[in-house]
Amino acid sequence: MKTTLLVxxxxxxxxxxxxxxxxxxxxxxxxxxxxNSWNDAASMLTVAVGDTVHIVNxxxxxxxxxxxxxxPCPHGTDMDAGGGSYDCVISYAFxxxxxxxxxxxxxxxxxxxxTAK
Numbered sequence: 021m022k023t024t025l026l027v028x029x030x031x032x033x034x035x036x037x038x039x040x041x042x043x044x045x046x047x048x049x050x051x052x053x054x055x056n057s058w059n060d061a062a063s064m065l066t067v068a069v070g071d072t073v074h075i076v077n078x079x080x081x082x083x084x085x086x087x088x089x090x091x092p093c094p095h096g097t098d099m100d101a102g103g104g105s106y107d108c109v110i111s112y113a114f115x116x117x118x119x120x121x122x123x124x125x126x127x128x129x130x131x132x133x134x135t136a137k
Contacts, residue, residue: 048076
């Protein structure tokens with residue numbers, strides 16, 4: 021009985037040790053962004069499935085994250101100017117090279133470069 025409990029405890033510890041912990045990554049839409057891209061490919065945000073991207077709107081206009089088919093996270097809600105935010109919980113892998121970059125719902129030319137693995 022003691023041997024079985026020891027083996028089960030060791031297996032649980034190893035499984036827990038190997039499990040990745042989800043992270044929260046904060047991204048700010050800079051003041052003065054307007055209808056321009058939120059970032060560029062050179063400053064692409066890289067996250068993992070399970071992470072949360074906390075997007076904060078520091079700009080003077082409303083922004084909304086547009087996603088197709090809830091990939092990599094559900095379509096955003098309006099982020100009010102001056103501090104509104106949205107939590108993009110990454111549910112699916114996303115490759116902007118294959119899928120195209122994400123963008124602002126109201127300003128499709130305003131890209132948001134993010135990759136999720």
